[in-house]
Amino acid sequence: MSNTGATVDERIKETSKLRKALIRPELGAIVGTVAVFAFFIVFAGDSGMFNPQGVLNWSTVSAQFMIIAVGACMLMIAGEFDLSVGSMIGFAGMSIAIISVTLGWPVWVAILLTFALCIAIGALNGIIVVRTGLPSFIVTLAFLFILRGFTIFFPQLIERRTIIGGISEAAAGDWLAPLFGGKVGGAFFVWLGDLGVIEVFSRGTRAGQPVVDGIPMLIIWALGLVIVAHIILTRTQFGNWIFAAGGDAQAARYVGVPVNRVKIQMFMFTAFCACVFATCQVIEFGSAGADRGLLKEFEAIIAVVIGGALLTGGYGSVVGAALGALIFGVVQQGLFFAGVESSLFRVFLGVILLFAVILNTYIRRIITGER
Amino acid sequence: MTTEPIIQMRDIAKHFGPVIALNGVSFDIRPGECHCLLGDNGAGKSTFIKTMAGVHKPTSGEILFGGQQMHFDSPRDAMEAGIATVYQDLAMIPLMSVTRNFWMGREPIRKVGPFKFMDFKTANDVTMAEMRKMGINLRSPDQAVGTLSGGERQTVAIARAVHFGAKVLILDEPTSALGVRQTANVLSTIDRVRKTGIGIVFITHNVRHAMAVGDRFTVLNRGKTLGTAARGEITPEALQDLMAGGQEMAALEGSLGGTV
Numbered sequence: 001m002s003n004t005g006a007t008v009d010e011r012i013k014e015t016s017k018l019r020k021a022l023i024r025p026e027l028g029a030i031v032g033t034v035a036v037f038a039f040f041i042v043f044a045g046d047s048g049m050f051n052p053q054g055v056l057n058w059s060t061v062s063a064q065f066m067i068i069a070v071g072a073c074m075l076m077i078a079g080e081f082d083l084s085v086g087s088m089i090g091f092a093g094m095s096i097a098i099i100s101v102t103l104g105w106p107v108w109v110a111i112l113l114t115f116a117l118c119i120a121i122g123a124l125n126g127i128i129v130v131r132t133g134l135p136s137f138i139v140t141l142a143f144l145f146i147l148r149g150f151t152i153f154f155p156q157l158i159e160r161r162t163i164i165g166g167i168s169e170a171a172a173g174d175w176l177a178p179l180f181g182g183k184v185g186g187a188f189f190v191w192l193g194d195l196g197v198i199e200v201f202s203r204g205t206r207a208g209q210p211v212v213d214g215i216p217m218l219i220i221w222a223l224g225l226v227i228v229a230h231i232i233l234t235r236t237q238f239g240n241w242i243f244a245a246g247g248d249a250q251a252a253r254y255v256g257v258p259v260n261r262v263k264i265q266m267f268m269f270t271a272f273c274a275c276v277f278a279t280c281q282v283i284e285f286g287s288a289g290a291d292r293g294l295l296k297e298f299e300a301i302i303a304v305v306i307g308g309a310l311l312t313g314g315y316g317s318v319v320g321a322a323l324g325a326l327i328f329g330v331v332q333q334g335l336f337f338a339g340v341e342s343s344l345f346r347v348f349l350g351v352i353l354l355f356a357v358i359l360n361t362y363i364r365r366i367i368t369g370e371r
Numbered sequence: 372m373t374t375e376p377i378i379q380m381r382d383i384a385k386h387f388g389p390v391i392a393l394n395g396v397s398f399d400i401r402p403g404e405c406h407c408l409l410g411d412n413g414a415g416k417s418t419f420i421k422t423m424a425g426v427h428k429p430t431s432g433e434i435l436f437g438g439q440q441m442h443f444d445s446p447r448d449a450m451e452a453g454i455a456t457v458y459q460d461l462a463m464i465p466l467m468s469v470t471r472n473f474w475m476g477r478e479p480i481r482k483v484g485p486f487k488f489m490d491f492k493t494a495n496d497v498t499m500a501e502m503r504k505m506g507i508n509l510r511s512p513d514q515a516v517g518t519l520s521g522g523e524r525q526t527v528a529i530a531r532a533v534h535f536g537a538k539v540l541i542l543d544e545p546t547s548a549l550g551v552r553q554t555a556n557v558l559s560t561i562d563r564v565r566k567t568g569i570g571i572v573f574i575t576h577n578v579r580h581a582m583a584v585g586d587r588f589t590v591l592n593r594g595k596t597l598g599t600a601a602r603g604e605i606t607p608e609a610l611q612d613l614m615a616g617g618q619e620m621a622a623l624e625g626s627l628g629g630t631v
Binding site: 235236237239240241243244247248251252253254255256257310314315364367 | 446447450456458463464465466467471474475476477478480487488489491515517518
């Protein structure tokens, strides 16, 4: 028996460096990001979209998408979905409002209790999926309705309305609330304003202050989550387990990967991300509404898919998902700056989703050598 | 052969409810030998190796590991004792790189302060070296397993088991889905691994593949061992007949000109 394994197969073409560099999950999202920025620089370049206020505007919207996309991305790579993200956002916001305003407890207690509650619900989602073997699509669809129902029911029962305000007053002086609703770098922007790098208000009560008075914590959360999740996914043992759990759960179990634990933890992480989103929103708006977070689960999933993740799991990128979220934010706000009817945003979503999935399928074929 | 067996399985029976999957199977494996387990579809080969690998618990019978009674509660227990199993199609995850697959479940860790990272440098170097030992030159350790051929995937799985110190390697029909040349590669890998002193359990229903590398042959039929023969004690034709259950096969073979 001769040993033919070590010889180079003459039928495999050398792959070029360029092609190799292109074959990555983020490819579609990178191309999309460049295209979207190019488009709006041409069509909305003089509308104020790219001055400091404009940048802050679409950055904030993108950061919102990013926070939930990171959770959805990690979960999707682990092979599961969470359709309850949007309802979880509404639920978490309402929970903070009821505990802090209606019950009158300190805001930090409300935030911590809400995080604990949401993460527990995330774990419950995961445990049901793992134990029953049902598709996560069905289980989390059930929670989409259950959580939304409670989000409408409780404030009506207790306060006879579906919007609870007064959180800003309750949060004044709280030590934890600024971590979600605060701004950082104020002094830096004042300095930039003094230097004349950015504009300052010329009239009104804020005359002399810079037009941008800091970076919202929302953006810091988004960047922090993206960086941490990216490192965990690509650089750690746990990251390898996430890929393995989504790639082929049975094969992973055979080599001792605790697949069920990994999946449940990813459901908990997704719930955590939804809760971060909700807390930032509630502290910023000062109120919680029963309809908050509607359709957010789908926007998160679309951002993740644009980012190159496979719906079937085992493949994807947090950086890609973050770029997918950036595309979202830029287009949603850019259409406004460009004076285009905003309902067209949904048309755009549908079209780009379709293109992203087609491109991803093609990339996956190249990676796995399927024909 | 006079060496002590690594594993002895005595009178293993396994019932699934009313179904008797195994009804008294005895089997042993010694270091450095390739013991072929042959049998037709439904003979109980899979149930038997899963019992050996700790997936199923036997209904009755005993498993001796290094002379001691053993009870495996999970595949993990069996793996830690040194029993590695390479399943036919569940060995690898195609979307993941060779390195990620190779180390899956046992990733090397590099500590940076309080943080633990996966040590990709070590992981890649070891993977490349182990694959080279098995006669496969990878383009890159980042290559997705999906780009490898079926034979190469089996080889990655075998190299992984060997690297992690398997004493017994169970191969579940490693050649059944492969072409001629890839089969030859896998068989030569088996030969190479055997020479390092690892006992190999080679499950197949292809007598020719078994004859190519086997030292001993055990035939399973309808949940029972029909007997064990050493190399040279039995002809391929006799093995084939045992597997298929005798007469009908002889008649069939006659009508096909004896080429099966």
